[in-house]
Amino acid sequence: MITTYISYIFSLLAIVFALSTIFQRNPVYSAASLIVVMIALAVNYLILNAEFIAAIQVIVYAGAIMVLFVFVVMLLNIKEVTKKSEQLSKGRLFGIILSVLFGIQLIVVALSAKTIITKGDILKYAGMDSTRIIGKVLFSDYLLPFEVVSIVLIVGIIGAVVLAKSKE
Amino acid sequence: MDFQIYVGIILFLIGTLGFVIRRNIIVCFMCIELMLNSVNLIFVTYSHQLKSAIGLMYAFIIMAVAAAEVAIGLAIIIMIHRLKNTVDMDQLNILKG
Amino acid sequence: MFNYIAAIPLFPAIGALINGILGTRFPKSLVHIIALTAIGSSFALSVKAFFQLLSLPPDQRIIEVTLYQWMASGDFSIDVAFLLDPLSAVMLLVVTGVGFLIHIYSTGYMHHDPSYSRFFTYLNLFVFAMLLLVMGNNFLMMFVGWEGVGLCSYLLIGFWFDDHANASAGKKAFVVNRVGDFGFILGMFMIFIIFGSLKYSDVFSRAESLLPYGGIMATAITLLLFVGATGKSAQIPLYVWLPDAMAGPTPVSALIHAATMVTAGVYMIARCNVLYSLAPFSLGVVATIGALTAIFAASMGLVQRDIKKVLAYSTISQLGYMFLGVGVAAYSAGVFHLMTHAFFKALLFLGAGSVIHAMGGEQDIMNMGGLRKHIPKTFLTFLIGTLAIAGTPGLAGFFSKDEILWQAFSSPHGHPLLWAVAAVAAGMTSFYMFRLTFLTFFGKERMDEHTKHHIHESPNSMVIPLMILAILSVLGGYVGVPEALGGSNHFHHFLDPIIKKVGKAEPHHYSHALEYGLMLTSVAIAVVGFILAYTMYIRRPDLPERLANNFQGLYKLLFNKYYVDEIYEFIFVKGCKNLGTLLWLKFDVPVIDGIVNGVGKVTMYLGENVRKIQTGYIQHYIVGILIGVVVVLGIFIF
Numbered sequence: 001m002i003t004t005y006i007s008y009i010f011s012l013l014a015i016v017f018a019l020s021t022i023f024q025r026n027p028v029y030s031a032a033s034l035i036v037v038m039i040a041l042a043v044n045y046l047i048l049n050a051e052f053i054a055a056i057q058v059i060v061y062a063g064a065i066m067v068l069f070v071f072v073v074m075l076l077n078i079k080e081v082t083k084k085s086e087q088l089s090k091g092r093l094f095g096i097i098l099s100v101l102f103g104i105q106l107i108v109v110a111l112s113a114k115t116i117i118t119k120g121d122i123l124k125y126a127g128m129d130s131t132r133i134i135g136k137v138l139f140s141d142y143l144l145p146f147e148v149v150s151i152v153l154i155v156g157i158i159g160a161v162v163l164a165k166s167k168e
Numbered sequence: 169m170d171f172q173i174y175v176g177i178i179l180f181l182i183g184t185l186g187f188v189i190r191r192n193i194i195v196c197f198m199c200i201e202l203m204l205n206s207v208n209l210i211f212v213t214y215s216h217q218l219k220s221a222i223g224l225m226y227a228f229i230i231m232a233v234a235a236a237e238v239a240i241g242l243a244i245i246i247m248i249h250r251l252k253n254t255v256d257m258d259q260l261n262i263l264k265g
Numbered sequence: 266m267f268n269y270i271a272a273i274p275l276f277p278a279i280g281a282l283i284n285g286i287l288g289t290r291f292p293k294s295l296v297h298i299i300a301l302t303a304i305g306s307s308f309a310l311s312v313k314a315f316f317q318l319l320s321l322p323p324d325q326r327i328i329e330v331t332l333y334q335w336m337a338s339g340d341f342s343i344d345v346a347f348l349l350d351p352l353s354a355v356m357l358l359v360v361t362g363v364g365f366l367i368h369i370y371s372t373g374y375m376h377h378d379p380s381y382s383r384f385f386t387y388l389n390l391f392v393f394a395m396l397l398l399v400m401g402n403n404f405l406m407m408f409v410g411w412e413g414v415g416l417c418s419y420l421l422i423g424f425w426f427d428d429h430a431n432a433s434a435g436k437k438a439f440v441v442n443r444v445g446d447f448g449f450i451l452g453m454f455m456i457f458i459i460f461g462s463l464k465y466s467d468v469f470s471r472a473e474s475l476l477p478y479g480g481i482m483a484t485a486i487t488l489l490l491f492v493g494a495t496g497k498s499a500q501i502p503l504y505v506w507l508p509d510a511m512a513g514p515t516p517v518s519a520l521i522h523a524a525t526m527v528t529a530g531v532y533m534i535a536r537c538n539v540l541y542s543l544a545p546f547s548l549g550v551v552a553t554i555g556a557l558t559a560i561f562a563a564s565m566g567l568v569q570r571d572i573k574k575v576l577a578y579s580t581i582s583q584l585g586y587m588f589l590g591v592g593v594a595a596y597s598a599g600v601f602h603l604m605t606h607a608f609f610k611a612l613l614f615l616g617a618g619s620v621i622h623a624m625g626g627e628q629d630i631m632n633m634g635g636l637r638k639h640i641p642k643t644f645l646t647f648l649i650g651t652l653a654i655a656g657t658p659g660l661a662g663f664f665s666k667d668e669i670l671w672q673a674f675s676s677p678h679g680h681p682l683l684w685a686v687a688a689v690a691a692g693m694t695s696f697y698m699f700r701l702t703f704l705t706f707f708g709k710e711r712m713d714e715h716t717k718h719h720i721h722e723s724p725n726s727m728v729i730p731l732m733i734l735a736i737l738s739v740l741g742g743y744v745g746v747p748e749a750l751g752g753s754n755h756f757h758h759f760l761d762p763i764i765k766k767v768g769k770a771e772p773h774h775y776s777h778a779l780e781y782g783l784m785l786t787s788v789a790i791a792v793v794g795f796i797l798a799y800t801m802y803i804r805r806p807d808l809p810e811r812l813a814n815n816f817q818g819l820y821k822l823l824f825n826k827y828y829v830d831e832i833y834e835f836i837f838v839k840g841c842k843n844l845g846t847l848l849w850l851k852f853d854v855p856v857i858d859g860i861v862n863g864v865g866k867v868t869m870y871l872g873e874n875v876r877k878i879q880t881g882y883i884q885h886y887i888v889g890i891l892i893g894v895v896v897v898l899g900i901f902i903f
Contacts, residue, residue: 011175018179018202022186022195030195034202037179041209044172048216053208053227060231065201065238072242073194076249095188095888102891103181105898110173130224137221138228145225149232156236163243184891188884196883261881 007047014040027073031066038062052131172213179206193245193255197238204234268330270347273310273357274396276303281389288382297372300385304368304392308361315354323762326351329402329466340461348402348465352763355600356399356532359607363524364392366730370615371516373726374622378514384424388520391417395525399532404453404463407533411449411497414526415442421521422513431512438506445496445503452489455482465536469765472539479545487540487547494530499581500558500588505830507581511573515618518573523580523614524607531587531603535596539765542594548678552592556673556686559585561827563693567700568813568823571628572617575701579654580610582690586669589687593679595672597760601745602665604756608741609653609662612734616647619723619731620705625716630701635710639720644706646731651702653738655695656791661742663788666691668747670787675775684783688790695794703802747780 017040020033038061045054138146183203187196208227215223249255280303288296318326331346349357368388375384394417398410416439423435453463459475459482460468476483494500499507510522521527534541534551541548559582566578583606590599621628623640637644653662670691674684710717722728745756801808813820822828878889 007172011172015175015178015182018182021198021202022182022190027192027195030198034198037202038205041205044175044209045212048172048212050212050215050224050227053212053224053231056228056231057208060235061201061205065235068238068242069194069198069201072245076194076246076255091885091888092188095884095891096185098888098891098895099181099184099188102184102895102898103177105895105902106177106180107174108902109898110177133221134224134228137225142225145229149229152233152236156239160239160243163240164246184887187887188891257882257884260883264879264881 003047007044010040010043013037014044028070031069031073034069035062035066038066050130052134170217173210176206176210176213179203179209191257193248193257193260196257197241197245201234201238204230268328269310270314270328270330270349270400271332273307273314273361274347274393274400276306276310277389277393277396279303281386281393284382284389285386288386291382293376293381296382296385297368300389301365301368301372303389304361304365307392307396308358308365311354311357311361314349315358318349318351318354323758326762335405341457343403343405343463345406346402347400349400350763351760352532352535352600353399355604355760357396359604360392360395360399360525363607363611363734364388364395364520366733367516367520367524367611367615370519370618370727370730371514373724374516374618375514376724380424384421384514387417387420387424388516391421391521391526395529398529402465404456404465404468407536408449408453411493411529412446414521414529415439415446415497418442418510418521418526421517422510424513424517428512434506434509434512438510441503441506442496445493448489448492448496449494452486452493455486455489459486469537469539472543473765476540476543478543480543483540483544484546487537487544488550490533490537490540491530491547491551494533494588495554498527498530498584498588500530500554500585501561504558504562504581505833508574508577508826511571511577515573515614515621518577519611519614519618522577523610527580527584528587528603528607531584531591531599534588534591535600536763538591538594538596538763541591542765545678548592548594550592552589552673552678552680552683555585555588555590555592556683556690557585558582559589559690560686560693561585563690563697565823565826566697567693568820570631572620572630572633572701572705573614573628575630575697576610576613576617579613579694579698582694583610583654585690586666586687589673589683590669593672593676593683595669595676596764597757598665598668598672600760601756602669605653605661605665605738605741608734609650609738612646612650612731612738613654615727615731615734616643616650619643619727620647622723622727623720624712625719627712627716630704632712633705634708634712635706636720637706640722642722642728643731646728646735647706648702649735649738651698654698655795656691656787658788659739659742661738661740664742664745664747667784667787668745671747671780671783674783675779688787691787692790692794695791696798699795699798700802703798707803708806 014037017033017036021030021037024030024033038057042054042057042062045051045057180203183199183206186199186202190196190199208230211223211227211230213223215221215227245255248260252259280300283299284291284296291299314328318328328349329346330349331344333345335343335345337343368385371384371388375381378384391414394410394413396410398407398414401407401410419435419439421435422438423432426432426435456468457463460471462468472483476486496503507522507527511518541551562578562581562585566575566582569575569578583602587599587602587606590596590602619640620633620636620643623636623643624633627633649660653660656663656666670684670687673679673687674681744759745754747754801812825831
């Protein structure tokens with residue numbers, strides 16, 4: 001019961017700060033707002049019984065990725081975009097309308113979705129908490145994606161190093 | 169926990185809007201991250217609802233991939249900044265034609 | 266199975282092939298040895314085939330030799346097969362025999378021509394095609410031969426193609442022929458539709474059961490086939506190519522345009538006698554056109570000045586006689602006249618060639634005269650030919666022409682009016698042939714000194730064929746002496762098996778006295794023609810000119826061939842050209858070129874405009890993605 005309220009509050013928080021992300025002038029403020037969104041989402045994950053994911057969210061997303069963002073923002077020394085305020089050209093307006101349309105469609109789809117109770121495989125792991133479940137599943141059924149992800153990460157590392165190297 | 173899905177959709181919508189509106193590349197990139205996060209939320213919600221481990225797996229892998237993507241994306245942005253000395257998207261039309 | 270009959274058309278084909286490919290490297294003697302051997306062998310084999318046929322009883326005189334199946338598609342199948350029966354045996358003998366003599370003649374006539382081997386190649390090729398025509402056992406083989414002789418006619422008329430006029434004459438012959446062939450093809454289609462086969466044996470045996478007497482099917486088929494015949498055999502309205510065809514070498518005129526190719530139409534009708542007997546209307550058309558052509562062409566021949574042109578109009582006129590003969594269902598009479606005509610017309614043409622050779626190329630008879638002292642052998646043979654064609658009693662032409670005239674009068678399909686027209690034409694024939702003879706060989710010598718010096722008799726290679734043909738012109742008629750005169754008409758009985766008796770028309774039984782009377786009338790008319798020519802050209806040479814001046818309009822009309830060529834040129838040639846130009850400008854250029862160019866223009870336009878989608882801005886691309894997603898989701902939702 002109380003978890004429901006907490007999830008309401010933090011969801012609201014997430015939405016508000018998401019709006020703040022997109023509407024702030026200063027990119028650092030945007031980054032900061034995004035961090036708050038992520039932490040709010042992490043709380044939601046906790047309430048949804050996905051503790052591992054919540055932990056990963058805070059550590060990886062909020063802790064590493066957003067820090068990277070802030071680094072780059074600072075590095076590039078971005079001045080605020082003061083000249084001609086975000087012009088709402090025709091293209092942009094069209095994009096906005098389209099996105100709203102898209103959102104409405106998604107909501108319609110979600111509304112009409114009927115939940116099918118399948119024989120979820122969590123029953124196999126009844127009684128364990130999510131971390132243990134993820135651990136077991138990761139190294140048995142989903143071993144291949146796991147290995148592939150490791151390759152992706154290596155590619156990411158090498159790519160970032162190669163790209164950002166200066167030209168000498 | 170049904171309403172989490174709508175939260176996810178709204179977050180995704182905000183992310184798209186932000187992407188279309190903002191002129192700063194880095195903020196656009198952040199909106200992409202926002203979209204990814206909203207998708208994660210929906211996955212976890214459904215995992216909880218359907219009592220399946222697949223959703224958690226997806227969320228996990230998405231996060232890993234997002235990390236790699238951010239690394240490379242930011243590297244590219246730095247290179248663009250070196251080239252054009254700007255992060256204004258309206259000035260990046262080299263691939264025109 | 267390879268019967269010797271199949272070798273008959275094969276030899277000329279091989280001869281044409283060898284001479285065609287290697288002929289220019291051979292010396293002239295080798296060329297003509299090959300060609301003469303080829304056609305000589307064909308003639309020998311034809312004689313053998315004829316005797317083999319004679320050895321069989323009359324109702325079994327049919328030999329069919331199938332070489333191989335040419336094509337088969339669905340229920341349509343055609344074999345390359347040859348049919349030997351009395352009709353084709355007669356045609357074989359005529360084609361190969363007269364052809365052989367003309368080949369010999371050509372060795373002398375064309376001796377100085379640089380394209381010697383080409384000439385003999387084409388001659389052999391022609392004989393091959395003609396043999397296919399007369400020996401085929403189905404309509405398609407006949408048509409292959411039909412087209413083949415048309416092609417060879419074109420090649421040979423335009424033999425000296427450096428002169429543009431000769432090439433045009435060849436072209437005219439081919440095109441006019443083609444118009445007729447269109448009718449022939451349509452006739453063949455109809456035959457196939459009704460009978461399901463093109464083989465003679467299939468068609469003719471079932472004709473009576475499948476075609477109602479006098480019905481529209483039979484009439485249509487026969488009329489269409491006849492259109493082809495008017496083109497090939499130079500009848501009204503498609504005769505205009507034959508006078509122009511005199512531009513070719515004289516042996517060509519003799520072989521193709523006198524003895525063989527132009528008789529293909531007559532052969533065709535004789536072969537299809539069943540179909541024609543079932544369509545009395547078509548028979549009437551054939552007879553009428555034949556009679557009209559006879560008198561029409563004879564009238565034009567009265568005033569011509571070129572020796573070959575007179576003979577050309579004479580050929581058209583005599584062909585009219587042959588069609589008159591088959592048109593009154595006297596098929597054997599028509600074929601009989603075909604045979605005798607081959608003899609004396611070939612003789613006349615070769616004789617004319619001899620005269621031209623002697624005169625060093627001069628062809629205008631007004632520049633000749635008194636040649637009988639200089640070239641006596643040519644004169645003698647030419648005179649025999651003239652007597653034959655005029656219908657002098659006892660010579661070949663008398664029997665055949667008289668039989669046609671008698672049948673025109675007495676046959677159930679005949680009519681006294683037809684007889685009258687034909688008789689008048691006979692008188693004209695006698696007149697213009699004797700005119701030709703008198704102006705060329707008698708009278709004052711009108712040529713210049715230089716030419717007179719060079720007049721010489723032709724070499725033996727040219728004279729001997731003339732003499733052989735003269736003998737044939739005299740004796741050839743005796744195979745067909747009618748019963749009225751005491752003969753037994755072997756020719757008619759020989760051809761009888763191939764003529765199927767059809768229909769309900771009962772032959773009238775006239776007395777022999779009537780036949781004698783008509784015979785005497787035609788002889789009298791011929792004599793009148795002779796006397797008229799004698800008066801005008803020997804006794805009183807000033808008379809022709811005075812007549813021409815008094816009747817200037819008529820003279821000009823006849824001399825200019827009734828302006829038919831000009832009328833055709835105006836209506837058809839100019840009409841087609843204008844139509845073509847109109848279609849080109851109004852339809853081809855704007856519509857078709859427009860469509861093709863338009864496709865290119867549309868592509869360019871699309872390319873230039875679609876490329877504007879790639880702006881380079883990522884946000885625009887995202888918007889594009891969003892459009893797609895929204896649309897797809899929209900479709901799924903609804």
